Amino acid sequence: MTARAGGRLTIADVARAAGVSTSAVSYALNGKPGVSEATRARVIEVAGELGWRPHSAARSLSAARTGTVGLVLARPASTLGDESFYMQLITGIEAELAEQGTGLLLQLVADEDACVEVYRRWAAQGRVDGVLVTDVVREDPRPAFLRGAALPAVVMGGEVAAGLPRVVGDDQWAVQQVVEHLAQLGHQRIARVSGHPGFLHVHQRDEAFVAAARSAGLRPQVVPTDFTAQASRRATAGLLAHRARPTAVVYDNDVMAVAALAAVHAQGVRVPEDLSLVAWDDSTLCSLVHPRLTAVARDIRALGALAARRLLALLSGAQVEVDEPGPPSHLVVRESTAAPGPGPGLGPARG
Amino acid sequence: MTARAGGRLTIADVARAAGVSTSAVSYALNGKPGVSEATRARVIEVAGELGWRPHSAARSLSAARTGTVGLVLARPASTLGDESFYMQLITGIEAELAEQGTGLLLQLVADEDACVEVYRRWAAQGRVDGVLVTDVVREDPRPAFLRGAALPAVVMGGEVAAGLPRVVGDDQWAVQQVVEHLAQLGHQRIARVSGHPGFLHVHQRDEAFVAAARSAGLRPQVVPTDFTAQASRRATAGLLAHRARPTAVVYDNDVMAVAALAAVHAQGVRVPEDLSLVAWDDSTLCSLVHPRLTAVARDIRALGALAARRLLALLSGAQVEVDEPGPPSHLVVRESTAAPGPGPGLGPARG
């Protein structure tokens, strides 16, 4: 009942041990008709005893499916490390894939064009059965390529029509919740320190923010950044230097919000008495600091899992809706937001 | 010059287009002897024009190598997301692998036993050429399995003999730097809020900490945790409640250090006037807070890259040393460490 010395255990070994043909083993293990239930059970038992598993490459070659899904991330290494978003997303994706015995091939690249090159190579090599796409940018070359290359794909969190199946966010709704929260507290001038405007979700949050603020009678400002702590400090300092400074600022990630908190704190600006702060994408980090940050929370893991499940469905030939809503956002109100101070005076000199 | 309709482009198409045999194409593309340089050049050109790439599964099956390396992480999803360590490590690994055209298969599991199950499956399926191992625990089942399964592996950051090639850290040296720094500032009682004691590197840092403190004439304390912010707050509160409270605390990750900073700050304890804080594994987070945290910095990306390079060398049959030093640690002194306050009095009531 052991493999021949030096060799790999193959389907032939299992067939021999079970006293059936190799095709019977294949049918039995893959849950296909063509074998009696008695034979199927015996084959499964024998395979288990021997510890045989179908050779991945052989199966891929004959079945024309790899059992692997690809994820290419086009963000700087520092961003990937600092924002828990990506690891949470990967965790969610992986959990779903693992459940179905599918592997995750991960590659990190510099930009969307490099991303397309990876897709092109993977498609030519038959390396993956499909890919998961995130961080769609304006004029993103990926959707068009993926449609043309016949490489199945699901876009995560994209807000615009990409012509690909998508798990869509509810950013617009979430932006409204944030603005309403600030309006109810009595804020009149609110600002948004946003991420890189090339990202579609950033652009759409920007527009939603301005629209929601105006319709609530507030005066909005938007400052674009590159998602880094340094850019956040600079943007925040710029906002606070104005005569008509905002009394509340919404940041596009947790790192920028926390960096701003520390920076304004060091200048004697009190949060939330002098300035209210909101972070987008709640994280452990937001609860780590003092005061804890009010934040827009999403179940990123669920987003990843949902996208993975959809891709697997797509690969198994199921009909899938083009758009499916992702996990809902909700505002987690903590201590960093409160009613604005009495007047334009700001800082420790006040009171 | 195009593939036949509906079909995949194969080596036969390239051979036909170049007017040679398929074996000549294979030799030419793989840089093997057996073709003239003129033929090789023409084949490469034709393959490029057609956009042909060897089919991954076919190559794996015949060449008995997958061009893929595996990484299994056995940590809770929250830890993976919160600590930038993992994404930095993956970034470093991936950069090195990508350069050599090797893929990274990533899987997340609950514990070391589940990790072994994945290795077992991968080995049986011929899914990867080798694996990278991190977070070695006491009585870790993985090294023994990997040696037995003939699955090539390199251990990252392990400090003990695992019988596998390792990229080793310099934790002992780093601990000494931290302790010396605190001793020079005049601290007498120092504590270490360490991670889960099951991890070998944690255990070894614990021992090194106690030894270094004693030999410097200091009084050390060690409190084990599970690496979470909550455990850090509890451990820190416990330390500060003692009569002979420490005047400096070293935390085993950035999240715990930042959580403790916020917690003691909320209680009126000033950092560094009343309490000095040190974080292990510097990160963006450590520079985000106020005061910025003194921290032990390592080039995690370089660690990942080095381990990946070693594994690739191992796979290509090169002789590799069993132990190779990883990137050196160094102490980054910032504002969270200073000389201890004048007496046992602590908190806002003082002075």
Place this chain on the structure above:
DNA sequence: CTGAAAGCGCTTACAG
């Protein structure tokens, strides 16, 4: 230096 052929380990029509 080149070509025809076997073989990697599966899956899947196809005939019994």
Place this chain on the structure above:
DNA sequence: CTGAAAGCGCTTACAG
């Protein structure tokens, strides 16, 4: 329900 055989797309001895 079962078995013999072709085929997936490469690599690699082996004979010319």
